[in-house]
Amino acid sequence: MSEIQATNYYIAQASKIIDLGPHVEQLLLTPEAEHIVSVPIERDNGELAVFSGYRVQHNSARGPMKGGLRFHPTVEIDEVRALASLMTWKTALVGIPYGGAKGGIAVDPKTLSKGELERLTRKFVQRIGSVIGPQRDIPAPDMGSDAQVMAWIMDEYSRLHGFAPAVVTGKPLEVFGSAGREAATGRGVIFVMLDTLHDLKIPVKGARVAVQGFGNVGSWAAHFAHSEGAKVVAVSDVSGAVFRADGLDIPTLMERAKQRLPLADYRAEGVDHRASDDVLWADVDVLIPAALGGIFDAANATRVRAKVIIEAANAPTSPEADEIFARRGITVIPDILANAGGVTVSYFEWVQNIQSFRWTEAEIDGRLRETLSGGYRTVAQMAKQKDLTWRTAAFVVALGRVARATLLRGL
Ligand code: NAD
Numbered sequence: 001m002s003e004i005q006a007t008n009y010y011i012a013q014a015s016k017i018i019d020l021g022p023h024v025e026q027l028l029l030t031p032e033a034e035h036i037v038s039v040p041i042e043r044d045n046g047e048l049a050v051f052s053g054y055r056v057q058h059n060s061a062r063g064p065m066k067g068g069l070r071f072h073p074t075v076e077i078d079e080v081r082a083l084a085s086l087m088t089w090k091t092a093l094v095g096i097p098y099g100g101a102k103g104g105i106a107v108d109p110k111t112l113s114k115g116e117l118e119r120l121t122r123k124f125v126q127r128i129g130s131v132i133g134p135q136r137d138i139p140a141p142d143m144g145s146d147a148q149v150m151a152w153i154m155d156e157y158s159r160l161h162g163f164a165p166a167v168v169t170g171k172p173l174e175v176f177g178s179a180g181r182e183a184a185t186g187r188g189v190i191f192v193m194l195d196t197l198h199d200l201k202i203p204v205k206g207a208r209v210a211v212q213g214f215g216n217v218g219s220w221a222a223h224f225a226h227s228e229g230a231k232v233v234a235v236s237d238v239s240g241a242v243f244r245a246d247g248l249d250i251p252t253l254m255e256r257a258k259q260r261l262p263l264a265d266y267r268a269e270g271v272d273h274r275a276s277d278d279v280l281w282a283d284v285d286v287l288i289p290a291a292l293g294g295i296f297d298a299a300n301a302t303r304v305r306a307k308v309i310i311e312a313a314n315a316p317t318s319p320e321a322d323e324i325f326a327r328r329g330i331t332v333i334p335d336i337l338a339n340a341g342g343v344t345v346s347y348f349e350w351v352q353n354i355q356s357f358r359w360t361e362a363e364i365d366g367r368l369r370e371t372l373s374g375g376y377r378t379v380a381q382m383a384k385q386k387d388l389t390w391r392t393a394a395f396v397v398a399l400g401r402v403a404r405a406t407l408l409r410g411l
Contacts, residue, residue: 003082003293003315010319011085014395017386024403028088031081032065033057037127039105041119049116053124055103057137058084061405063097064135066343068142068170069149070104079293080104083142083314087343089398090336094375096347101137103128109144121149125156132157134166134354140346141170143215143292147182151175166353169346178349179361180368181342186220186290187365188341188372189312190228193286195376196308196333202285210234210282210306213291217312217339219257221288226250230286236279238291239264243272243282281305289316296321304330311335317391326389334391336398337375344371 001009008029015025039053054077057065067087070080080102088100105124109117125132132139141150153168154175161167165176173179180187197204207230211218214237222232231247239262242248249268256266264273280287280295280303287306289295293315296304301321309325309332311317317325317332325332348364359367383393 001297001318001320002078004078004085006315006318007082007085010391010395011089011399013392014399017388017392017396018400018403020399020403024406027406028059028399028402029085031056031058031084032060033131034077034081035128035131036077037124039120039124039127041116041123043116044113051105051107051120053103053105053127054080055128055131055137056080056084056101057131058100058102059088059402059406060099061402061409062092062099064099065101065137066091066098066140066346067100067102068140068342069145070102070142071107071109071144071149072104073106073108074292075104075106082293086314086336088402089395090340090343092398092401093336093379093394094340094344094371096344096371098138098343098347101139102142103139104142107144117149118152121152122156125153126160129157129160132167133161134164134350138166138346138350139168140342141216146170146216147172147177150177166350169349171349176349176353178345178352178364179359180364181345181349182216183220183223184345184364184368185217185312185339185342186222187224188344188368189217189221189288189290189310189338190224191341191369191372192333192338192376193225193288193308193310194228195373196310196331197286199380200308200331202307205229206231207286208233208284209286209288210279210284211288211290212236212276212279212295213289213313214253214257214263215290217342218288218290219254221290221312222250223254225286225288233284234279234282235263236276236291237263238276241274241276241279242266243274243278244268244270246270286310289313292316294318296325298324301325302328306330309333311338314339322389322391332390334394337372337379337390337394340375341368341372344368
């Protein structure tokens with residue numbers, strides 16, 4: 001099942017539970033707009049290269065649309081549709097005044113020079129500049145894009161439309177970024193993990209944690225898990241996985257991640273090297289997928305040994321795998337709750353840009369904790385009240401909010 005099929009399955013399931021009816025369900029399944037553009041650039045060697053760019057705007061009933069930009073070779077329209085839809089439910093679930101969108105370019109940024117990446121980003125903004133904007137659709141980083149890319153987006157959009165720092169979030173601190181944004185998704189993942197472990201009565205100190213993906217989200221999640229006293233025993237990136245039963249040296253691995261050094265080249269006492277996917281089957285309390293979507297399916301869900309899965313990545317679990325996890329008593333905290341920390345601090349960045357005002361990192365962290373704990377408690381209550389899994393409960397809450405906003409505003 002593809003990511004869009006899986007996402008639509010979860011929407012349809014929640015829609016039945018709250019009895020939305022086929023017409024409203026259809027409305028909420030259908031994106032408001034889809035933009036596919038060519039993105040031509042001149043390579044450093046003078047040759048022309050053409051890439052495909054996407055922006056899907058799923059729903060704006062609750063506010064301007066918001067969602068990341070993924071730079072990855074596998075980006076295609078169905079994946080972007082699924083991710084845009086998830087943004088609608090995520091923003092509704094944690095109660096921030098946005099709708100959902102997502103975009104990307106089918107490119108491997110590692111194969112581009114810095115100059116080529118800048119030209120690609122600016123050309124993409126020229127192509128989609130008329131459909132994004134601070135009150136319309138606000139991009140942010142996702143896999144393969146970072147704060148530098150966001151700075152170029154702000155600059156190019158401002159060149160075309162006048163000064164507008166709030167057109168994009170995840171910018172560097174020096175150019176209208178927010179304290180705490182870079183670490184926000186990983187920090188949020190661990191806030192949600194702390195609430196979950198507390199409810200399950202699993203002590204955080206010494207809890208064994210495995211993380212798939214050691215980029216922005218995975219490395220910060222590992223960092224905060226480690227600083228809360230958990231034992232991070234396995235992490236992976238695209239190059240491979242490293243295991244250490246007594247816990248990995250996360251500060252050193254963070255330093256290496258900043259320098260973009262592959263895990264496969266890391267050597268230290270007691271560290272075992274394994275295939276990348278082995279982290280998924282590690283004997284741990286908590287498994288945090290923080291790389292690509294489409295990781296767990298019917299064929300491999302029985303191999304997972306974790307007690308809890310916190311979905312830092314978007315759309316890692318197929319509905320079949322979800323059912324298997326539920327049957328096996330594995331608690332799955334769904335992406336639309338677990339990784340909502342990124343969009344929450346993006347919202348704080350947008351608010352600061354609009355007010356031309358700066359909040360401290362302590363203020364940001366406090367508000368983030370409050371927002372995510374609010375989302376967590378609402379989902380916990382719904383799951384208990386209607387005897388649902390965490391994912392179904394999260395979709396029921398989010399769908400109800402978006403449906404009410406849509407119907408109150410009228411077509
Ligand atoms: P990133 O590009 O910074 O890092 C991705 C990491 O995954 C890298 O370490 C890469 O080596 C690794 N990876 C790729 N394929 C892998 C594989 N097959 N096995 C193991 N590792 C693999 O991306 P990111 O921003 O950290 O995003 C990761 C996930 O989190 C994505 O699903 C993204 O949609 C989601 N997410 C990101 C944010 C954000 O703020 N960046 C917010 C919400 C959700």
